[in-house]
Amino acid sequence: xxxxxxxxxxxxxxxxxxxxxxxxxxxxxxxxxxxxxxxxxxxxxxxxxxxxxxxxxxxxxxxxxxxxxxxxxxxxxxxxxxxxxxxxxxxxxxxxxxxxxxxxxxxxxxxxxxxxxxxxxxxxxxxxxxxxxxxxxxxxxxxxxxxxxxxxxxxxxxxxxxxxxxxxxxxxxxxxxxxxxxxxxxxxxxxxxxxxxxxxxxxxxxxxxxxxxxxxxxxxxxxxxxxxxxxxxxxxxxxxxxxxxxxxxxxxxxxxxxxxxxxxxxxxxxxxxxxxxxxxxxxxxxxxxxxxxxxxxxxxxxxxxxxxxxxxxxxxxxxxxxxxxxxxxxxxxxxxxxxxxxxxxxxxxxxxxxxxxxxxxxxxxxxxxxxxxxxxxxxxxxxxxxxxxxxxxxxxxxxxxxxxxxxxxxxxxxxxxxxxxxxxxxxxxxxxxxxxxxxxxxxxxxxxxxxxxxxxxxxxxxxxxxxxxxxxxxxxxxxxxxxxxxxxxxxxxxxxxxxxxxxxxxxxxxxxxxxxxxxxxxxxxxxxxxxxxxxxxxxxxxxxxxxxxxxxxxxxxxxxxxxxxxxxxxxxxxxxxxxxxxxxxxxxxxxxxxxxxxxxxxxxxxxxxxxxxxxxxxxxxxxxxxxx
Amino acid sequence: xxxxxxxxxxxxxxxxxxxxxxxxxxxxxxxxxxxxxxxxxxxxxxxxxxxxxxxxxxxxxxxxxxxxxxxxxxxxxxxxxxxxxxxxxxxxxxxxxxxxxx
Numbered sequence: 001x002x003x004x005x006x007x008x009x010x011x012x013x014x015x016x017x018x019x020x021x022x023x024x025x026x027x028x029x030x031x032x033x034x035x036x037x038x039x040x041x042x043x044x045x046x047x048x049x050x051x052x053x054x055x056x057x058x059x060x061x062x063x064x065x066x067x068x069x070x071x072x073x074x075x076x077x078x079x080x081x082x083x084x085x086x087x088x089x090x091x092x093x094x095x096x097x098x099x100x101x102x103x104x105x106x107x108x109x110x111x112x113x114x115x116x117x118x119x120x121x122x123x124x125x126x127x128x129x130x131x132x133x134x135x136x137x138x139x140x141x142x143x144x145x146x147x148x149x150x151x152x153x154x155x156x157x158x159x160x161x162x163x164x165x166x167x168x169x170x171x172x173x174x175x176x177x178x179x180x181x182x183x184x185x186x187x188x189x190x191x192x193x194x195x196x197x198x199x200x201x202x203x204x205x206x207x208x209x210x211x212x213x214x215x216x217x218x219x220x221x222x223x224x225x226x227x228x229x230x231x232x233x234x235x236x237x238x239x240x241x242x243x244x245x246x247x248x249x250x251x252x253x254x255x256x257x258x259x260x261x262x263x264x265x266x267x268x269x270x271x272x273x274x275x276x277x278x279x280x281x282x283x284x285x286x287x288x289x290x291x292x293x294x295x296x297x298x299x300x301x302x303x304x305x306x307x308x309x310x311x312x313x314x315x316x317x318x319x320x321x322x323x324x325x326x327x328x329x330x331x332x333x334x335x336x337x338x339x340x341x342x343x344x345x346x347x348x349x350x351x352x353x354x355x356x357x358x359x360x361x362x363x364x365x366x367x368x369x370x371x372x373x374x375x376x377x378x379x380x381x382x383x384x385x386x387x388x389x390x391x392x393x394x395x396x397x398x399x400x401x402x403x404x405x406x407x408x409x410x411x412x413x414x415x416x417x418x419x420x421x422x423x424x425x426x427x428x429x430x431x432x433x434x435x436x437x438x439x440x441x442x443x444x445x446x447x448x449x450x451x452x453x454x455x456x457x458x459x460x461x462x463x464x465x466x467x468x469x470x471x472x473x474x475x476x477x478x479x480x481x482x483x484x485x486x487x488x489x490x491x492x493x494x495x496x497x498x499x500x501x502x503x504x505x506x507x508x509x510x511x512x513x514x515x516x517x518x519x520x521x522x523x524x525x526x527x528x529x530x531x532x533x534x535x536x537x538x539x540x541x542x543x544x545x546x547x548x549x550x551x552x553x554x555x556x557x558x559x560x561x562x563x564x565x566x567x568x569x570x571x572x573x574x575x576x577x578x579x580x581x582x583x584x585x586x587x588x589x590x591x592x593x594x595x596x597x598x599x600x601x602x603x604x605x606x607x608x609x610x611x612x613x614x615x616x617x618x619x620x621x622x623x624x625x626x627x628x
Numbered sequence: 629x630x631x632x633x634x635x636x637x638x639x640x641x642x643x644x645x646x647x648x649x650x651x652x653x654x655x656x657x658x659x660x661x662x663x664x665x666x667x668x669x670x671x672x673x674x675x676x677x678x679x680x681x682x683x684x685x686x687x688x689x690x691x692x693x694x695x696x697x698x699x700x701x702x703x704x705x706x707x708x709x710x711x712x713x714x715x716x717x718x719x720x721x722x723x724x725x726x727x728x729x730x
Contacts, residue, residue, distance in 0.1 A: 604726055
């Protein structure tokens with residue numbers, strides 16, 4: 001089936017780009033209308049994405065790709081183009097939908113900010129680069145988008161740059177993800193070196209790694225896959241490079257929802273899914289992806305248990321769920337990973353925006369200062385609750401089905417991976433129950449006057465919540481073990497009904513419910529009245545370990561930051577003494593020569609004349625001397 | 629000694645006197661006069677060659693006429709510059725015209 005709208009897919013990133021250009025150019029003169037330009041642009045992208053996706057629903061839609069030769073270097077031609085497959089169409093919808101809702105939401109959240117139009121400009125630039133990343137038909141373009149979203153993430157984390165923590169977090173996010181980006185770059189260079197015809201487009205990658213096994217040796221394939229995965233580890237906040245993501249919560253909350261929950265951090269998963277043929281060609285790489293993912297999921301889920309900042313809990317939850325996606329990728333089911341990406345985008349954006357409403361009302365992010373908000377903020381509480389249940393994997397909400405798909409894949413791969421997934425699911429439900437109970441149940445624990453004035457956010461901030469809540473409830477039905485429509489649509493292959501996954505489903509639902517029950521037991525029913533100060537702690541060292549996030553930041557500080565700072569200081573000394581010394585020496589020599597010359601050039605015209613005469617005489621004598 | 633050689637010797641002597649004056653005299657007016665002396669020496673050379681040279685021709689004499697005309701103009705301009713310079717610096721002493729070096 002030929003597709004009509006797919007050939008206009010390249011327009012999708014251009015709408016936000018236009019908005020970005022307009023907003024940057026007319027920054028000063030657009031006080032109020034700036035936001036609307038961005039919103040209209042994101043709406044246009046959304047409409048186009050929906051048209052493309054709806055057109056492709058059903059089987060047999062051809063992949064559409066278009067582009068042009070960009071650079072010709074010798075015999076190598078680099079092309080720039082876009083490709084619309086079912087996967088990219090799905091990503092287009094996710095990105096543009098969440099971007100639109102976040103744009104809308106920011107209208108309320110950032111209403112009183114002086115640099116609102118700058119904020120919207122950054123958001124638009126982000127939407128443009130993310131859509132570009134998704135649509136790119138080769139790795140080089142994807143890399144450009146990859147770096148651009150990194151820049152936007154940096155700009156938006158540090159948006160409130162007057163806060164030192166925000167500046168530090170922005171720098172940290174940029175530098176830590178850089179480690180991963182280097183891996184991606186080297187992987188691209190290796191592919192360029194070893195691919196027949198230096199092709200970098202995904203179609204050629206698929207052809208070479210899927211059907212022409214042996215063109216590239218196994219060790220090279222493994223190296224390429226691991227380096228690609230390193231890029232994904234940096235971007236998607238996987239262990240050991242996840243430390244930037246919790247700190248990135250210093251940015252405005254809509255940014256956290258859009259970039260650090262729904263879209264950019266999922267780019268790593270998207271990258272692996274897009275280049276999945278390379279991973280399938282290397283068992284080592286797949287295992288690495290699976291175990292890193294499982295370990296990250298477990299580590300982050302436990303770290304989320306004792307965070308007191310509402311956004312940090314959600315950030316660790318994001319890291320954990322991204323670990324889930326990696327687990328699914330490593331377990332051999334990229335459709336499960338993309339399915340989880342799809343549902344996670346909705347309920348995590350929902351949770352972040354809900355947390356934004358809470359922060360907006362209370363002006364604090366500390367869970368210990370919250371409580372009892374459920375009565376005052378009904379819409380937020382109900383939608384947030386839907387998000388909590390979806391994330392906890394309570395049937396039949398979206399998170400349950402996608403988590404189930406991931407766990408089923410892990411179950412088939414290795415019991416250890418499955419066990420990690422189940423335990424993580426339990427912890428996930430536990431920390432989400434804690435978060436919900438601390439924020440919305442009980443009585444206010446913080447500033448009583450502020451809590452009394454806390455009221456529901458304006459409609460522009462609750463409407464996106466309602467949309468996302470509806471999606472969090474319903475989006476899971478596109479793929480169930482009884483009919484995996486999404487998987488079949490994405491991969492183009494019929495997936496058999498998986499009746500044997502009923503025990504997996506039961507286990508996953510049980511783990512989620514157990515976690516929720518434990519949470520209620522610990523924080524709802526059994527919580528001490530005094531706000532938890534007199535709580536007995538069974539294993540103080542373990543609690544401390546979790547509270548301090550496994551001391552990873554400290555460890556990195558001692559392992560990398562301190563030595564690098566030392567090296568930097570040594571290099572600065574070297575620079576000052578040797579490089580600078582050489583420079584000063586050269587400058588001094590030239591200066592001395594200049595001083596000598598200025599002594600000679602006294603301004604006495606007659607001295608100059610005498611010198612000229614002497615020179616002429618010498619010249620004449622020389623010429624005359626040569627003759628004889 | 630041929631006629632040419634004696635003319636050339638005279639011109640060389642005149643030239644050297646002029647050069648010596650240009651390089652040593654303090655008074656700018658005298659320096660200008662010395663320059664005229666050097667120009668005269670050159671003109672003498674031209675005429676000597678035009679008359680006694682290997683290929684005598686009238687061109688040399690015409691050339692020297694041109695040189696005299698130009699020298700007159702140059703002297704006029706030079707004196708004018710000197711007067712302006714004197715007005716601004718209140719001196720005709722060449723030693724003190726050393727702004728170029730500072």
